[in-house]
Amino acid sequence: xxxxNEFVDAFERAWQDPIGLxxxxxxxxxxxxxxxxxxxxxxxxxTAHVTAIRALMPDQGVTxxxxxxxxxxxFIEWTTxxxxxxxEVSWDGASRFTLLDGLVLEEIAYFDTAPLRSAxxxxxxxxxxxxxAIASLPDDS
Numbered sequence: 001x002x003x004x005n006e007f008v009d010a011f012e013r014a015w016q017d018p019i020g021l022x023x024x025x026x027x028x029x030x031x032x033x034x035x036x037x038x039x040x041x042x043x044x045x046x047t048a049h050v051t052a053i054r055a056l057m058p059d060q061g062v063t064x065x066x067x068x069x070x071x072x073x074x075f076i077e078w079t080t081x082x083x084x085x086x087x088e089v090s091w092d093g094a095s096r097f098t099l100l101d102g103l104v105l106e107e108i109a110y111f112d113t114a115p116l117r118s119a120x121x122x123x124x125x126x127x128x129x130x131x132x133a134i135a136s137l138p139d140d141s
Contacts, residue, residue: 003102004069011076011097015062019054023047027103034109057082057089065092072099084116091115 007025014021023046026032031040032049041049054060060082067076074097081090093111097104 004074008067018050027105030104032107089115
């Protein structure tokens with residue numbers, strides 16, 4: 001349980017500087033899979049993924065609501081909030097982390113993308129994916 005507690009503390013610290021620290025939570029063979037991804041991404045892709053999210057929502061933060069651990073798995077329920085195009089958005093989710101030597105071998109994050117889809121495109125169909133909503137955005141450049 002001490003390893004799990006240390007991991008949750010590291011997870012909270014990583015969200016203070018996710019571009020610089022989030023990938024450090026992962027084992028060299030670690031992967032991350034979230035709602036809307038076509039496939040799990042490898043550790044070497046995580047910083048680019050986080051950087052892209054932070055470009056859309058620079059003030060995004062994550063609060064740990066509670067967590068539990070069993071064997072090598074840590075489950076974290078969290079709330080994330082951010083400002084997107086002047087609108088405050090927040091959503092709840094949960095992640096399952098499988099640890100190896102205290103580092104993430106696999107993270108699978110579960111969350112409802114409806115608040116994000118609505119912020120991106122209020123007319124988007126409920127069954128549309130986050131990727132589809134982002135792709136439908138007009139180019140701001």
